Structure formats: C-alpha cells, structure tokens
Amino acid sequence: MKITQEERDVLMDLAAEFDHVKYDPERHILIEDGVKMWGIGERAAQGRLDKLVVNGKWGKETVIHNGRQKNGYYKKG
Numbered sequence: 001m002k003i004t005q006e007e008r009d010v011l012m013d014l015a016a017e018f019d020h021v022k023y024d025p026e027r028h029i030l031i032e033d034g035v036k037m038w039g040i041g042e043r044a045a046q047g048r049l050d051k052l053v054v055n056g057k058w059g060k061e062t063v064i065h066n067g068r069q070k071n072g073y074y075k076k077g
Helices: 005-017 031-038 042-054
Strands: 058-065 068-075
Touching (some): 031 042, 042 058, 042 068
Antiparallel strands (some): 058 068
C-alpha cells in the first residue's frame, strides 16, 4: 500500500505523541524516589510532586523505566 507524503507526515506526528522519553536519573524523579526521600507513602509523594507541577515549578512526562511507563517529574528551567 502506498501513502502520500501528507499521510506519512500525519502518521509520524501521531507516532511521536506515543513515543516516551527514556528515564534519566539525573533529570527525573519518580514517585518511588519521593517515597524514599521523604519517608512517606506513594500517594503522599505523588501529591507533593503533582503540587510542584500545578505550581509551575516542575514538569511531568511519561518515561520508560525498567520497561514500564511511569511519571517522571523534573525541575523546569
């Protein structure tokens, strides 16, 4: 099956939306890292990290860690 360049571009854009960043321990903090750092439960760690995102100080992206998708939090700037 042949596709046009326009169709190919659309497919490439869609594929890029599903391409996840590889976990970088120098950049990302996972919820499990927050649990260890703060000595609190997973829900509390996620709450703290999500609050940083809502306040605009941090960002969040889906990362691949040990073959699984996880939320990777990172400082902006």
